[in-house]
Amino acid sequence: MTTEAIRGPVRFLTTASFVTTVGSGLYLAGSMLFFTRVVGGALVARISEPGERTRIRGHLRAVTKLGMGIGAAAAGVALQLDSAAGYTLLILANGLSFLAAAGPLLKIPSVAPVPRPPGARRWEAMRDRPYLALSLLCGVIGFQYDVVSLVLPLRLVSHTAAPRWWLSALLVVNTAVVVLFQARATRWVRGPLAASTALRGAGFLSLPGCTTLAFAAGVSAPVPTALLLVGVLLLSWGELGLAAGAFEISYVLAPEHSQGQYQGAFNLADGVVRAASPVVLTALCLQGGKLGWMVLGAALALCGLATRPLTHWALRTRTFSAPEEALPVG
Structure with a gap:
């Protein structure tokens, strides 16, 4: 088997793996956004008048x-600087922002669900x-x-x-x-x-x-x-x-x-x-x-x-x- 014959499948698998990984990440991010909206909306309904x-x-x-x-x-700013250090700092700051946002959420008290009345249909x-x-x-x-x-x-x-x-x-x-x-x-x-x-x-x-x-x-x-x-x-x-x-x-x-x-x-x-x-x-x-x-x-x-x-x-x-x-x- 020639070297080029080996490189072809390797390149394909590398590219396919990268695309799949990125696609999974985007799907996960979209799912998290949807989950956040739903849970956030329901939480506001439960803890407010x-x-x-x-x-x-x-x-x-x-x-x-x-x-x-x-x-x-x-x-x-990071794009304007166009440096590895700038991009790395931006990614780290983004991750820390999630941790900072999670802190206040820990103070939200647990709320009990509203009982479903008799005769209410599922879904x-x-x-x-x-x-x-x-x-x-x-x-x-x-x-x-x-x-x-x-x-x-x-x-x-x-x-x-x-x-x-x-x-x-x-x-x-x-x-x-x-x-x-x-x-x-x-x-x-x-x-x-x-x-x-x-x-x-x-x-x-x-x-x-x-x-x-x-x-x-x-x-x-x-x-x-x-x-x-x-x-x-x-x-x-x-x-x-x-x-x-x-x-x-x-x-x-x-x-x-x-x-x-x-x-x-x-x-x-x-x-x-x-x-x-x-x-x-x-x-x-x-x-x-x-x-x-x-x-x-x-x-x-x-x-x-x-x-x-x-x-x-x-x-x-x-x-x-x-x-x-x-x-x-x-």
Whole structure:
């Protein structure tokens, strides 16, 4: 057997092992993220009053976005330095951050599960069609998250005359909007109908936001910088309503004894839809041109419009009393 004949299988096995290892790591990371969302949502439901849950989730999301912004800035510094020491320090700091975050969690007291009432069905969340339909719609409207984080960088670099450094500024703007206003946005979302209104607004803002980003291509500077900024602001403002509405819907339409199960169903349905986001957004926004952007915005607006009748359907099918609409908090 020749040396080259041996190298072929060795290279193949090495490459296949590397791909499998990386894929397993990504799968594990995705599973941990899903688990964290489900458990975190259920924990908030268990240790807080019903009227406070969406507000608490809003604060948590603002802090999470701030942490992501700090992490992105640190990664940018490491990339700029482009040294083995810098990358190693970044990885070690990331690992230590997980340990630091785990510390406060140890102080959370154990909570007993809410007893299931007689006659309650098993897997009731997966049988709740209006709840699952709303979860799926939230996932579709959530494509706007990926417009900013996934498609916008490619759009700016390959289709506009805006300077590349403007991308960092736009991401800072998006982060700042969420950090400063996400908790405040939850004050106006008190009850299922208010939540559907917030979701509808998020869908509607997607249309002018995507349209503005569409027309940032093919024009000379400095026009695209202004259009990109306006588009990001519109989508960021819609993001506030989407998060607040989704939090409220996921809680108020779920029975108290099944909050964990319903949080799992909501995140599962949302995640299944969001998994298609990169493919859909690439086809519409990067290959479909301006028309693709406007089709995306119109589709998200229609999904937002559909949340109100679905919410009424969900309210008609509740076997418990959903919270009434309330005045804004704070």
